[in-house]
Amino acid sequence: MEATKEKNNVAIIFGVTGLVGRELAKKLVLESSWKVYGIARNNQETQPNILSSPNYNFISCDLLNPLETQKKLSSLQDVTHAFWVTWASQFPLDTQESCDQNKAMMSNALDSLLTNAKNLKHVSLQTGTKHYISLQAPFDEQKKLYYYNEEFPRVSRGSNFYYALEDLLMEKLNGKIHWSVHRPGLILGNSIRSFYNFMGSLCVYGSICKHLKIPFVFGGTKKCWEEPYIDGSDARLVADQHIWSTTKSAIVSNNGQAFNSINGPSFTWKEIWPIVGKKLGVIVPQEMFVENFWYSKAMIEKQQVWQEIVEENGLVQTKIENLASWEFLDALFRFPIKLMGSRDKVDDLGFGARYRTLNSILYWIDCMRDEKVIP
Numbered sequence: 001m002e003a004t005k006e007k008n009n010v011a012i013i014f015g016v017t018g019l020v021g022r023e024l025a026k027k028l029v030l031e032s033s034w035k036v037y038g039i040a041r042n043n044q045e046t047q048p049n050i051l052s053s054p055n056y057n058f059i060s061c062d063l064l065n066p067l068e069t070q071k072k073l074s075s076l077q078d079v080t081h082a083f084w085v086t087w088a089s090q091f092p093l094d095t096q097e098s099c100d101q102n103k104a105m106m107s108n109a110l111d112s113l114l115t116n117a118k119n120l121k122h123v124s125l126q127t128g129t130k131h132y133i134s135l136q137a138p139f140d141e142q143k144k145l146y147y148y149n150e151e152f153p154r155v156s157r158g159s160n161f162y163y164a165l166e167d168l169l170m171e172k173l174n175g176k177i178h179w180s181v182h183r184p185g186l187i188l189g190n191s192i193r194s195f196y197n198f199m200g201s202l203c204v205y206g207s208i209c210k211h212l213k214i215p216f217v218f219g220g221t222k223k224c225w226e227e228p229y230i231d232g233s234d235a236r237l238v239a240d241q242h243i244w245s246t247t248k249s250a251i252v253s254n255n256g257q258a259f260n261s262i263n264g265p266s267f268t269w270k271e272i273w274p275i276v277g278k279k280l281g282v283i284v285p286q287e288m289f290v291e292n293f294w295y296s297k298a299m300i301e302k303q304q305v306w307q308e309i310v311e312e313n314g315l316v317q318t319k320i321e322n323l324a325s326w327e328f329l330d331a332l333f334r335f336p337i338k339l340m341g342s343r344d345k346v347d348d349l350g351f352g353a354r355y356r357t358l359n360s361i362l363y364w365i366d367c368m369r370d371e372k373v374i375p
Contacts, residue, residue, distance in 0.1 A: 011083035015086025019189030023239035029053040069108040079117040089195040094158035102161040134158040180245040182256040189235030200323030205282035216282035219293030220333025228266035232357030260341040264354035295326040313375040
């Protein structure tokens with residue numbers, strides 16, 4: 001009976017080397033009733049917590065290549081649950097090219113799954129709270145602060161690939177297979193394969209500040225510094241919510257339900273910045289906020305400095321671009337509009353995981369140190 005039980009739930013995680021994909025795999029392989037296939041384009045970095053499990057199988061696959069996708073996935077006929085936590089980052093967000101590429105990638109994967117995995121029960125899609133806004137100007141900076149709930153209408157400006165993926169799932173699954181959508185804010189986790197990696201960017205910046213003995217300052221707008229502006233989303237919480245939605249079909253009964261995946265309590269960078277600086281062991285000046293400080297300018301040509309830090313501390317071999325995106329930090333800390341979500345829906349349905357964002361950041365610094373990603 002036990003051998004049969006072990007095959008009851010078979011997950012396929014698209015984007016397994018990313019911030020949430022790693023956590024999903026780590027959580028599921030600990031459950032004896034789950035078998036996990038992890039899919040990513042590039043060979044994964046060493047992940048000892050996953051690789052040691054006989055329940056885990058990694059498959060390298062370029063999902064933009066339909067023939068390769070069909071070849072690699074056609075034999076996975078036992079899949080029961082799919083988790084889509086990946087995206088194609090070649091084109092700028094809010095462009096038609098980004099929509100087309102992300103839609104093609106998911107379409108290739110679904111075509112293979114729906115043909116071969118006859119026991120597929122649920123598809124869990126991860127997008128983000130950017131669902132509620134457009135990145136195209138003009139921005140209404142004076143607009144009343146909304147705590148966006150899942151029922152807010154789509155934005156007409158721009159080309160948001162999140163909408164394209166939701167529509168594709170509705171079309172392909174055609175009411176026959178359950179699916180859910182999860183919308184995190186600023187994801188906090190550990191990966192060297194993620195394009196928008198806040199923890200990687202923050203920790204590389206802190207490590208360079210410490211190495212060069214320069215002050216650890218916040219460069220951005222005063223509003224972003226002093227006021228709650230965005231929700232933190234711990235990768236552990238987002239992974240837990242994906243699993244919750246696939247296993248609580250009695251509660252989450254309607255196909256295509258969306259859920260904000262956010263930590264809970266709001267925060268300001270002003271209140272947490274000195275505590276993070278202390279954790280990183282850097283010089284935190286009395287004047288931490290420097291409005292004209294741009295990470296993309298201050299950190300340019302620091303590749304050799306990072307290489308010195310890696311060598312001196314015996315870290316995992318990474319290039320600075322594997323972890324940090326200075327343009328991302330600049331955009332995040334100078335965002336023209338607030339992007340805060342409501343947790344009312346998931347709270348009412350009984351999803352109880354919550355984190356303070358400061359605690360999430362401190363936790364992930366420890367994890368990155370344990371895995372020798374940062375000093």
